[in-house]
Amino acid sequence: GNSVTQMEGPVTLSEEAFLTINCTYTATGYPSLFWYVQYPGEGLQLLLKATKADDKGSNKGFEATYRKETTSFHLEKGSVQVSDSAVYFCALDSGGGADGLTFGKGTHLIIQP
């Protein structure tokens, strides 16, 4: 079956630090990969996505590259801000109408001023 593994949190960084949140996956077929973000008190929002190998998704200064050879989709940002504090979820969708999205457990990111 499908599964997503992401680094455990919380991850605490200082403002303007470089961010990496690791995500690896196991899936049948050729899934699409997603990063969703949940800000305090808000619902899940799509941050970025990539639908095929070597695609790079990017949004709000975040980016992630779909690496089929290492089955990874690591999230990166060059300079984080306090407003990036949130819970980040890596997810995959193998399509075919089955199972919906498969999510990782989430990584709580805390940015200190």
Next chain:
Amino acid sequence: GAGVSQTPSNKVTEKGKYVELRCDPISGHTALYWYRQSLGQGPEFLIYFQGTGAADDSGLPNDRFFAVRPEGSVSTLKIQRTERGDSAVYLCASSLLRGRTDTQYFGPGTRLTVL
């Protein structure tokens, strides 16, 4: 435009009671999904509708859980004989179509607490 809405935002009930949770998807979206998120975990898939029919209910934990979407828009998740282990946030999402590249848009969730 309006996003996915869910009501109620919070529901507290007693063990053994019946509850209904409602989801209004984005207008025009044909696919609708229900997920359950326990504390400290990612959302887990429950059921998916394409139009009015449940195309995949493989994630429903047992026969106490049931969902309908009679007119292909609003959906209701129904839980009978609630148990304390049912306490979680129930999320609804919708997408324009059902395909692996389609983005699912999530509602704010209903927090269910079973006492």
